[in-house]
Each structure stands twice: as structure tokens, then as C-alpha cells.
Amino acid sequence: MSAEPPLPLPPELPLVDEPGGTEVDLKTQIVRFALSGGFSAIIDFGLYTLLLQVVGLPVAVAKSIGFIAGTTTAYLINRRWTFQAPPSRIRFLAVVALYGITFAVQVGINQILYHVLPGEWWRMPLAFVIAQGTATVINFVVQRAVIFKLS
Structure with missing residues (x-):
């Protein structure tokens, strides 16, 4: 019986880690999380809009694809920049589980x-913002309190 190869780690973003280790204060983490979340939300909403309004996919399918693209971007940025955590398969699997819930x-x-x-013009962006805001709060709390404390 041969051993299965270990799961690969996600790709690394070409960012330069700041000196000072992995301890980042709460205010800095919130600001960085918000900035990376804003960038990731642009990816999510842009893809969602394109797939829903241009391609014509159903709402849930278009939103699902946008979510996956946005949250993958968010994880890659947050691990390196917001929480300054080293690569970890355990952490990556925990984030995958958290993202499944969110x-x-x-x-x-x-x-x-x-x-x-x-059915007004503001329906789609309002639904998106409320859903995104709820998931963002859940993600920040769980990532800060649990996931980025794992090694």
C-alpha cells in the first residue's frame, strides 16, 4: 500500500512579509481585512454581475462562482498580509471549512x-452587500480567533 502524497499548499502571492513576526494588532488587522475584503468583493461582485447579467446564469450559480473567486483572493491576501501567518495545511483546510459555511x-x-x-435597480447590489457583510463579520471573527492561531 503506497502512501498518498500530502495535499498541496495554495499558491503564494508575491508579497514581502513585514518584519516583526506574526503578531499584528487588532486595529491593523481590521484595516487590512477590510482592504483585502474590499478588493475581493470587487472580484466577487464583478464576476457575479458578469455571469448573471451578461452570461445569463441563474442567480445562485453566478453568485457561487463569484464567491469562490472572491474568497480565494481574500484567503491568499489575508494569510500573508493581514494575519502574517506561515503556510499551513491545517489552517488551509480550516479556512476551506469556514468558507464552506460562509x-x-x-x-x-x-x-x-x-x-x-x-425588482428595482438596487435589488442586486443591496442583496450582495448584506450577504457580503454578514459573511465578512463571520470570516474575520473566526479567522482571527481560531484559524490564524493554528499552526
Whole structure:
């Protein structure tokens, strides 16, 4: 019986780590998390909009693809820049599990709000912002309190 090869680590972003180790104060982490989250949300919303309005995919499918692209971007930036944590398979698997939960929360909230809000121009962005905001709070709290304390 041959041993299975270990799971690969996600790709590294070409960022230069700041000196001073992995301890980053809460205020800095919140600002960095918000900035990386904003950038990731642009990727998520842009892809979601393109797939929904141009390609014509169903709401849940378009939002799911946007979410995956956005959260992958967020993880790669947050691990290196926000929390300054070294690569870890355990941490990566924990983030995948967390993103699975926030995926269901975010896509579910977006789906419900998209269908219950009036069909005005602001329906799609409002549903997105509320769903994104909820998932962002969950992600920050769990990543700061649990995941980036793992080794």
C-alpha cells in the first residue's frame, strides 16, 4: 500500500512579509481585512454581475462562482498580509471549512433577498452587500480567533 502524497499548499502571492513576526494588532488587522475584503468583493461582485447579467446564469450559480473567486483572493491576501501567518495545511483546510459555511450563509442570504426585494435597480447590489457583510463579520471573527492561531 503506497502512501498518498500530502495535499498541496495554495499558491503564494508575491508579497514581502513585514518584519516583526506574526503578531499584528487588532486595529491593523481590521484595516487590512477590510482592504483585502474590499478588493475581493470587487472580484466577487464583478464576476457575479458578469455571469448573471451578461452570461445569463441563474442567480445562485453566478453568485457561487463569484464567491469562490472572491474568497480565494481574500484567503491568499489575508494569510500573508493581514494575519502574517506561515503556510499551513491545517489552517488551509480550516479556512476551506469556514468558507464552506460562509458560502452557504452568503449565497443563501443573497438568494433570499434577491427574490424578496422589489425588482428595482438596487435589488442586486443591496442583496450582495448584506450577504457580503454578514459573511465578512463571520470570516474575520473566526479567522482571527481560531484559524490564524493554528499552526
